[in-house]
Amino acid sequence: MSTLRGIVRTCVLTASNYTIYDLNGEVVSKGRRPYLTNKRAIEWSSVFITWKRKPRSMVYSRYWKYLPKRIAYYLSIEDWRLQTNRIDELITLLSTHPMKEINERFYELVGISPTAKELSVDMKSYDQLAKDRK
Numbered sequence: 001m002s003t004l005r006g007i008v009r010t011c012v013l014t015a016s017n018y019t020i021y022d023l024n025g026e027v028v029s030k031g032r033r034p035y036l037t038n039k040r041a042i043e044w045s046s047v048f049i050t051w052k053r054k055p056r057s058m059v060y061s062r063y064w065k066y067l068p069k070r071i072a073y074y075l076s077i078e079d080w081r082l083q084t085n086r087i088d089e090l091i092t093l094l095s096t097h098p099m100k101e102i103n104e105r106f107y108e109l110v111g112i113s114p115t116a117k118e119l120s121v122d123m124k125s126y127d128q129l130a131k132d133r134k
Helices: 044-053 055-060 069-075 082-093 098-102 107-112 123-131
Strands: 002-004 005-011 017-021 026-030
Touching: 044 055, 044 082, 055 082, 069 082, 069 098, 069 107, 082 098, 082 107, 098 107
Parallel strands: none
Antiparallel strands: 002 005, 005 017, 017 026
């Protein structure tokens, strides 16, 4: 229960909606929870700086699911030193390019070919799979 302008009201919250009732049980207001419709840009450089300090926590981060898949695969390696080097490389790229552009021009900006052994994933096959899904 909450008090608003001297009137006691009850608010019922669900995952996506809210309903406010007065003392008589009548609905005063209802609607979608406002923050669910808001979108905000992710400050990727600060996310990568955090991941650099704790690279093992990267895949458990709330931002991991928003990372473009090509870049997620690029970072998904077991060698932590190489992973840290790749994070540094992406931090440098983020100072001059937005994440969307890095994803689109990945091979050109990172300076490797889609079939390079250093990727530990055949990105050419991955790109083909991504095209087939669309």
